[in-house]
Structure formats: C-alpha cells, structure tokens
Amino acid sequence: MPDMNMIKSLNSALSISLKDNPNVVIFGEDVGYFGGVFRVTEGLQKEYGPHRVFDSPLAEGGIAAIAMGMGLNGLRPVAEIQFADYIFPAYDQIVNEIAKLRHRSGGEFSAPVTFRTPAGGGIKGGHHHSQSPEAQFTHTPGLKVVYCSTPYNAKGLLLASIECNDPVIFFEPKRCYRGPFYGDPHNVPTWNGHPDADVPEDHYIVPLEQARVVREGSACTVIAYGTMVHVAEQAINDSGIDCELIDLQTLVPWDRDTVVNSVKKTGRCVIVHEAPKTSGFGAEMSASVQERCFYHLEAPIQRVTGWDTPFPHTTEWDYLPSPQRIAEAIKKTQEE
Amino acid sequence: MTDRLTATTAPYSIGVPPFRPGEEADFGGVFKEQPGDLWRPDPATCTSDDSAPHARGLLRVLNDAGEAKGEWDPKLDASELIQGLEYMMRLRIFDDRMIKMQRTGKLSFYMRSFGEEAVAIAQTMALENQDWIFPSYRQPGAQFVRGRDMVSMICHCIGNTEDNVRGRQMPVHYTYKEGRFISISSPVGTQFSQAVGVAMASAYQKKDEVCISWLGDGTSAQGDYHYALNFASTFKPPVILNVVNNQWAISTHANLATGGRTFAERGLAYDIPSFRVDGNDFLALYSITKWARDRASAGMGPTHIEVYTYRAGAHSSSDDPSAYRPNDEAACWPGGDPIQRLKDHLVLIGEWDEEKHEALAQKIDDEVMAAYKEACEFGDLASGPYPPASTIFTEVYETVPWHIQEQREELGK
Ligand SMILES: Cc1ncc(C[n+]2csc(CCOP(=O)(O)OP(=O)(O)O)c2C)c(N)n1
Ligand SMILES: [Mg+2]
Numbered sequence: 001m002p003d004m005n006m007i008k009s010l011n012s013a014l015s016i017s018l019k020d021n022p023n024v025v026i027f028g029e030d031v032g033y034f035g036g037v038f039r040v041t042e043g044l045q046k047e048y049g050p051h052r053v054f055d056s057p058l059a060e061g062g063i064a065a066i067a068m069g070m071g072l073n074g075l076r077p078v079a080e081i082q083f084a085d086y087i088f089p090a091y092d093q094i095v096n097e098i099a100k101l102r103h104r105s106g107g108e109f110s111a112p113v114t115f116r117t118p119a120g121g122g123i124k125g126g127h128h129h130s131q132s133p134e135a136q137f138t139h140t141p142g143l144k145v146v147y148c149s150t151p152y153n154a155k156g157l158l159l160a161s162i163e164c165n166d167p168v169i170f171f172e173p174k175r176c177y178r179g180p181f182y183g184d185p186h187n188v189p190t191w192n193g194h195p196d197a198d199v200p201e202d203h204y205i206v207p208l209e210q211a212r213v214v215r216e217g218s219a220c221t222v223i224a225y226g227t228m229v230h231v232a233e234q235a236i237n238d239s240g241i242d243c244e245l246i247d248l249q250t251l252v253p254w255d256r257d258t259v260v261n262s263v264k265k266t267g268r269c270v271i272v273h274e275a276p277k278t279s280g281f282g283a284e285m286s287a288s289v290q291e292r293c294f295y296h297l298e299a300p301i302q303r304v305t306g307w308d309t310p311f312p313h314t315t316e317w318d319y320l321p322s323p324q325r326i327a328e329a330i331k332k333t334q335e336e
Numbered sequence: 337m338t339d340r341l342t343a344t345t346a347p348y349s350i351g352v353p354p355f356r357p358g359e360e361a362d363f364g365g366v367f368k369e370q371p372g373d374l375w376r377p378d379p380a381t382c383t384s385d386d387s388a389p390h391a392r393g394l395l396r397v398l399n400d401a402g403e404a405k406g407e408w409d410p411k412l413d414a415s416e417l418i419q420g421l422e423y424m425m426r427l428r429i430f431d432d433r434m435i436k437m438q439r440t441g442k443l444s445f446y447m448r449s450f451g452e453e454a455v456a457i458a459q460t461m462a463l464e465n466q467d468w469i470f471p472s473y474r475q476p477g478a479q480f481v482r483g484r485d486m487v488s489m490i491c492h493c494i495g496n497t498e499d500n501v502r503g504r505q506m507p508v509h510y511t512y513k514e515g516r517f518i519s520i521s522s523p524v525g526t527q528f529s530q531a532v533g534v535a536m537a538s539a540y541q542k543k544d545e546v547c548i549s550w551l552g553d554g555t556s557a558q559g560d561y562h563y564a565l566n567f568a569s570t571f572k573p574p575v576i577l578n579v580v581n582n583q584w585a586i587s588t589h590a591n592l593a594t595g596g597r598t599f600a601e602r603g604l605a606y607d608i609p610s611f612r613v614d615g616n617d618f619l620a621l622y623s624i625t626k627w628a629r630d631r632a633s634a635g636m637g638p639t640h641i642e643v644y645t646y647r648a649g650a651h652s653s654s655d656d657p658s659a660y661r662p663n664d665e666a667a668c669w670p671g672g673d674p675i676q677r678l679k680d681h682l683v684l685i686g687e688w689d690e691e692k693h694e695a696l697a698q699k700i701d702d703e704v705m706a707a708y709k710e711a712c713e714f715g716d717l718a719s720g721p722y723p724p725a726s727t728i729f730t731e732v733y734e735t736v737p738w739h740i741q742e743q744r745e746e747l748g749k
Pocket of ligand 2: 552553554580581582583584585586647
C-alpha cells in the first residue's frame with residue numbers, strides 16, 4: 001500500500017464518511033468542483049454529487065450558521081474554513097450558538113458539526129495565513145478541539161470528529177500537509193517512508209480525548225501538537241536528552257492523565273505551541289501539571305511558544321519555536 | 337407532498353458557471369448594452385429609483401468600435417487619457433515582472449490585477465488627492481495614480497529592509513499613507529464597512545473628502561458588505577462602494593455564490609443610487625466615479641457601483657484556473673482588454689499610434705527593471721537582508737509592554 005500524505009489521508013476520511021453516512025455533507029469555499037485550495041476535498045464532488053459536496057458563498061459566518069442549521073436538523077455537516085485565520089467571521093456562530101446549543105436547549109437540540117481548518121505557520125503566509133487560534137476555541141465550553149499532526153492521526157481523528165455528536169473544531173497543520181516539518185525551512189521532506197504515512201485505506205478511529213506518546217523517555221516530558229510535534233522531536237534528538245514526547249491530538253477535552261503520569265515519571269515538563277504564549281493552551285496545561293505534579297517537579301515547567309505578537313511574514317523563522325529554542329528549554333529543565 | 341418529493345430528488349439548487357474546462361467558452365461576442373442606453377441623472381438630486389435602470393443595465397462610454405458616446409462621456413483631454421493608459425500599462429508590466437520574480441523564488445507570493453487594470457486607476461484618477469483609498473488586494477494600481485515609487489512597492493513585496501511594513505505582511509499588502517492609501521488586509525471585505533467609518537469621520541470633521549472602497553463579487557457575500565450598505569444608507573456619508581464583479585472568487589463563479597439579480601441592484605433595496613458599469617471601459621469608470629464624488633461632496637451621501645469585469649489571470653500565484661474554467665474564457669469575454677480598448681480609442685481620435693505605444697511600453701519596462709534592481713539592493717527573499725527580527729516586537733502597541741520586551745530579549749535578536 002502506498003504511503004499517504006496528510007491531504008490524501010484527510011480526503012480518505014471524508015470519502016469514507018460520505019460513503020458510510022448519507023447525512024454527511026461537505027461544504028466551504030472552493031471545496032466543491034475544485035476540491036479545495038489545499039486539494040483536501042479533491043474528487044469528492046465528482047464521486048458523491050454536488051448536493052453532498054458543494055462550494056459555498058464566501059462567508060464564514062454563513063458557513064457556520066448553515067452548518068448548525070443542518071446539524072440540528074439531522075445532517076452531519078463537515079464544513080471547511082479555508083484558513084483558520086478566516087474563522088473569525090464565524091466566531092459568533094461557533095462560540096455563542098453552536099457551542100451552547102445543547103446546553104441552552106436543555107439537551108433538546110444539538111448539532112454534530114465538524115469545522116476543518118488549516119492552521120499554523122511555516123508557509124510564508126504572514127499575519128493572516130499562519131495563525132494558530134486553538135486557544136480561542138479551547139476557552140469555549142461546548143466545543144471539542146482537535147489538532148492533528150500526521151497522515152495517520154489526521155484520518156483517524158477526522159473520522160472520530162465527524163462521528164462525534166458534539167461540535168468539533170479540527171485544526172490541520174498546513175505546513176505538514178505534504179510532509180513533516182522539522183524546523184529547518186530548507187529541509188522539505190515528503191511523508192513518503194514516514195511510519196505515520198502508512199495509512200490504512202479502510203475506516204479506523206483515533207479516539208478523541210487521547211494523547212499519543214510519540215517517544216518514550218525518562219528525563220523530561222515534552223508536550224506538543226500540530227506541526228510542533230515534529231519540531232519538538234527534532235529538538236529532542238538534537239538535545240541528546242532522553243525525553244518523552246507527547247502529541248496531545250485532542251486539546252478539549254485533553255488527555256490529562258497521560259500528561260500527568262508522564263510528568264510524574266520524568267519530573268520535568270516542556271510545553272510547545274506556535275500560538276502566542278499569553279492565554280495560550282500551554283498556560284492551561286502548565287497550571288494543571290503544576291496542580292497535579294507539584295511534588296514530582298524537579299524544575300520549573302517551560303513554555304516554548306510563538307511570541308505575543310502578530311505572526312510575521314519575512315521573519316517567520318524567528319517567530320516559530322525552533323528546535324534550538326525547544327532544546328534550550330529542555331536543557332534548562334535538567335539544570336537542577 | 338409532491339413538492340416535497342421533487343425537493344428530495346434535487347434537494348437544493350446548485351449553481352453552475354457558464355463554462356467548465358473542456359467546454360468551449362462563448363459569451364456571444366459583444367455586450368448587448370450600448371453607450372447612450374442610460375442617461376446621466378443630476379448627481380445632486382438623483383434618487384435610488386432614478387438609478388434603477390442603471391443598476392440593471394450596463395453603463396458604457398466606449399462602444400465596440402472604440403468611440404466615446406453618450407451623456408456619460410467624461411470628455412477628458414488627450415493628455416489625461418494618455419496618462420490613464422500609461423498607468424494601466426505600468427500596472428500590467430509591473431505585475432508581469434513581479435509574477436516572474438515570484439516564479440523564480442524572489443517573492444513568496446503575488447497577485448496581479450490582470451484584466452482589471454482600469455478599475456483602480458480610472459476610479460482613483462476621478463477622485464481628488466485628499467480622498468481616501470480603501471482597497472482590496474486587487475487595487476494596488478491606485479498607488480501609481482497617487483505617485484508611489486515603484487522601488488518602495490517592490491521592497492514591500494520582497495519584504496526586505498526597505499519594506500515600509502517591515503516584512504510583516506505578505507506581498508501585495510501595501511500601505512501608503514502619503515497617498516491616503518489605507519493598509520490592505522487579507523481577511524476579505526473588512527475594508528468595506530471600515531470605509532463607511534472613514535467617510536463618517538471626514539463628514540464629522542467637515543472635510544471635503546470622499547472614501548472609496550472595493551470588494552469582490554465573492555466577498556460581497558460577507559457580512560461586511562451588508563454592514564457597509566446599511567450604515568451608508570443610514571448615515572449617508574461621502575463614500576463610494578464598489579463591488580468588483582470579475583465573476584470569479586478563486587474557483588467559485590458568481591453563479592454558485594448568489595441567487596440574486598445584478599450586484600448593483602442590491603444597493604437599490606438600501607435606497608442607495610446604484611450603477612452597473614463596464615469595468616473594462618476606462619471612460620465609463622472614470623465618469624461614474626466622478627459622478628459619485630460630485631454627489632458625495634454635494635452632501636448626498638453614498639453611491640454603490642458594480643464594476644463588471646473579468647479576472648483574466650489566476651487568482652494568485654498559488655492558483656491554476658485551468659482546473660476550473662476554460663483557458664480561453666478571458667479572451668472570449670465581451671468586455672475585452674481595458675488597455676487595448678483605451679489604446680484603440682486614442683488611436684481612433686488621432687492621439688496615439690503603435691510606435692508611441694511600443695516606445696512607452698519599452699520605457700516602462702526599463703523603469704520597472706531598474707526599480708526591481710534597485711529594490712534588490714535592499715535585500716532579496718532568497719538571501720536577505722531582511723528587516724531585523726526586532727521588528728516582530730515593535731508597533732504591536734504604541735510602546736513595547738514588559739512581556740513583549742522580555743520575549744524580545746529571549747529571542748536575543
Ligand atoms: C475572510 C476570508 N475568507 C477567505 C479568504 C480566502 N480568499 C482570499 S481571496 C478569496 C476570493 C475572493 O474573491 P472575490 O471577492 O471575488 O475577489 P477577487 O479575488 O475576484 O478579486 C478567498 C476565498 C480570505 N482572504 N478572507
Ligand atoms: Mg471576484
């Protein structure tokens with residue numbers, strides 16, 4: 001079986017959902033005839049017809065609202081927001097409406113909607129094609145928030161998200177669509193030959209709410225998600241320190257047990273994300289780890305994140321957490 | 337019940353574009369609307385009802401033979417026409433050079449105005465220098481009219497040490513305060529309602545200023561389009577709101593994204609005089625914009641314009657339109673090429689010839705090349721130098737707060 005890149009594996013998940021469930025519909029800007037600007041929905045309209053896979057008007061607020069309406073009336077929409085940076089016109093619909101529908105209606109109504117959206121930097125996208133806005137959704141009760149990192153977990157997590165009866169914001173690290181990113185912009189590998197590109201053709205689930213231990217280790221726990229999983233892996237290799245690397249996969253509800261057990265074992269913790277530090281998801285993890293692991297911690301928890309600034313264009317490699325910065329943080333945890 | 341059954345076989349309506357790849361594009365050759373079809377109401381008294389035929393029709397000045405006809409002929413001097421031609425040629429040659437740079441890795445990204453050169457140029461020329469330009473990424477051409485230096489534009493696109501936005505934004509996201517050209521933002525449509533606020537501020541300060549803004553056919557689906565029209569209709573500030581209907585929003589044809597009538601007609605429901613204009617007709621664009629400005633400075637408020645054109649090129653350097661429309665569609669579209677049409681007109685009235693045209697094209701090409709070389713001296717994308725990394729941390733706030741200062745020190749650059 002040939003390896004799949006993340007675009008192919010996501011496409012496979014969508015195709016399986018369409019095939020298995022007649023109530024699944026897919027829409028968003030340019031997703032129909034053209035198959036999406038990142039080609040994730042390529043071929044699906046042709047195979048499943050224009051009523052199930054269609055181009056929507058250019059209005060994210062409309063997309064979100066229509067998805068909610070469809071979702072509460074029996075369908076299972078999978079809507080694409082072309083870039084996570086463009087999810088904000090839909091923010092009111094997602095945060096005030098979709099997220100609260102089940103609760104505010106006393107459980108009478110709910111909408112099983114999945115929003116897929118490419119996020120993160122590393123493509124010279126400047127302010128508005130690079131952001132990683134997960135924290136703006138993890139702070140909203142009622143939403144599940146997922147962030148995939150490899151072709152394998154992308155497919156399994158997307159199928160789990162679509163099958164989930166709660167609304168899911170599904171972030172796809174666009175820098176990793178065609179290959180992993182190890183923090184060196186001049187090194188552009190494909191997924192070919194990567195163990196996580198060995199993706200089954202058939203249906204499978206990577207369960208939500210479960211983190212993935214990418215690499216076991218004893219000296220320090222490194223937690224990351226999305227593109228930063230690969231950058232952190234590189235940093236760990238560079239540091240020569242025996243770290244345990246955890247790919248969070250689901251941010252809400254997150255797999256606190258896996259993280260806490262790991263930190264109890266290693267006594268050290270480094271948290272990595274490319275979103276800004278202030279009120280980033282790392283703050284939540286750091287606080288929880290401190291609450292649960294205080295007596296096991298041998299060193300202060302380190303956060304390596306994007307800066308508290310807009311995402312730059314030309315200088316993006318100085319913005320994104322680099323293997324060097326992560327390795328330094330790991331070393332810092334070893335000092336005492 | 338029968339209705340329901342029908343509804344189930346075709347659950348909802350899905351639009352189709354005129355043509356798809358493999359089909360032969362044929363728009364019937366010429367526009368049926370002709371110059372002279374539509375009268376020119378008095379801008380100081382025109383009501384939205386008066387403009388209803390204009391919102392349904394197509395306002396033209398240049399006919400298919402290249403003659404200027406009808407009441408809307410702005411009767412520009414030959415020198416002004418040649419100036420307009422020069423700006424449009426400059427924009428096209430500039431765009432072509434930039435896209436070549438992008439293809440050879442010298443820019444990270446680029447977007448051309450190909451086929452739509454008349455829009456920003458004719459409309460900006462019809463305004464006064466104190467008027468505000470609030471563009472989308474498809475109107476960089478307005479900067480030529482406002483006198484921006486090409487070296488500075490190219491430095492921005494490269495994101496080098498002389499980029500006035502310090503490498504922070506993607507190429508084509510120009511900002512040029514001196515020319516009252518407000519910073520371009522990627523999230524589409526946001527400028528449209530902001531422009532209404534700019535115009536309200538001008539009115540509040542009793543300044544004779546107008547604000548002009550544009551957004552695309554696709555973008556007119558955004559809330560910001562409707563906010564703009566409703567606020568403009570409510571407060572009647574001096575604003576000119578243009579929907580550039582180039583028929584495509586990336587791969588999505590307007591037929592797939594609206595079930596309405598013309599874009600212009602939407603303005604009528606907001607009681608704003610609304611016009612549909614031939615967007616490849618320099619004279620018609622100039623004329624309607626001047627009309628709208630006259631109306632605004634007479635205190636009569638907003639004008640809504642659909643600029644009917646065709647996106648002749650790819651959406652951006654990341655796009656390949658052959659995947660969703662026939663390659664020759666642009667050539668078949670009746671609106672033709674705005675540069676060719678103005679050139680033909682100038683030739684027809686005896687003010688221009690092939691020799692002058694070639695010489696001008698050559699001159700511009702040399703100037704663009706020279707500007708490009710000069711810009712590269714301040715750094716190119718492949719090898720730098722770039723703006724210092726410290727620019728990440730500055731101008732986030734008026735002064736750098738402690739937490740950002742700390743992060744800057746942590747980066748150590
Ligand atoms: C809010 C938002 N959503 C999506 C995008 C991605 N995008 C950029 S341009 C574009 C199409 C715009 O089409 P149109 O408004 O017709 O303008 P044109 O490109 O034709 O000039 C899309 C979907 C964006 N920039 N902003
Ligand atoms: Mg368009």
